[in-house]
Amino acid sequence: MTKTDSMIPGTKVPVYWKLGQIPAGFGPSVASIGNFDGVHLGHQEILRSVVEEARQIGGRAVAITFDPHPERFLRPETAPGLLTPLEDRLRLLAATGIDAVVVLAFDQELSGLTAKEFVGAVLLESLRVVSLHEGGNFRFGHRAEAGVSELAQLGAGLGFRVHVHEPVCVHGMEVSSSQIRALIAAGDVRRARWLLGRPFAVRSNPARGRGVGTRLLVPTVNLAPYQGMLPAFGVYVTRLTVGAGEAGSRTFAAVTNVGGRPTFEGAGFGVETHILDFEPVDLGEETPLDLEFLMRLRGEKKWESTEALREQIMKDVGRAKRYFRLARD
Secondary structure, rough: OOOOOEEEOOOOOEEEEOOOOOOOOOOOOEEEEEOOOOHHHHHHHHHHHHHHHHHHHHOEEEEEEEEEEEHHHOOOOOOOOOOOOOOHHHHHHHHHOEEEEEEEOOOOHHOOOOOOHHHHHEEEEOOOEEEEEEEEOOOOOHHOOOOHHHHHHHHHHHOOOOEOOOEEOOOEEEEEEEHHHHHOOOOOOOHHHHOOOOOEEEEOOOOOOOOOOOEEEEOOEEEOOOOOHHHHHHHEEEEEEEEOOOOOOEEEEEEEEEEEOOOOOOOOOOEEEEEEEOEOOOOOOOEEEEEEEEEEEEOOEEEEEEHHHHHHHHHHHHHHHHHHHHHHH
């Protein structure tokens, strides 16, 4: 989506790209501020409380987020890969039931605001926030000067409530974006799914120059270069939706290889998906593809021959078919 769009695609949830776009008299509102990368179970729990309180007081539930991610502006050389690029993040935020999203451009001006200046300009003047929900590790203001205790002090003086939420834990793991990134970087998409509350997925388009036309007649799809995070090199059980978010979309069981395909000299990096239950389907260069990673089968390796690779692929396909068969039972 572009930054002139006023609604998150497929929803009736407005997105405000500048404070000046927020209608006069907006609010009262209940809000949460965050990067919301992944919109994981911890984020969902906080936003559920935001929506519930907003309904109780007859106000609006608002998520306030940033673009780019603050780390990408402040420390681009060490900034993490994102679990959810902005368009996906907005779609997932809308699904929580909130009434609006504010996307603040994280730039020199915004990063220079003190905590009190941020509260005054964003929370009070623009959104008329009466209640704020945050996790215990939330920090904001110039050089992250303020945490939730300072936020509560500001709220007490300026007339808004602050609710601090305990971390959500799943199978003994604290849910956080950094924890999920670490799991995905290790290829552990199974446990990442526990913390996200859904399979880790990437949304892209078919790679150009791979024979993509108006009809896909072979059971292999290569993803276009993707700017967000991808799991560790290896072979995965996946689910591919062709035409994601569109009428007539099709979803297929699949096996996907992420990596450099070292058996083939000069093949280079790629995300190549083999559809198991293939049927010809419309596929152009702009067709949206949604690829869900369900389970890691193995790491990537260089095989001594194409015959050996072909034999291993048949084993991978067999294990993937068994996965889907058991999932149906």
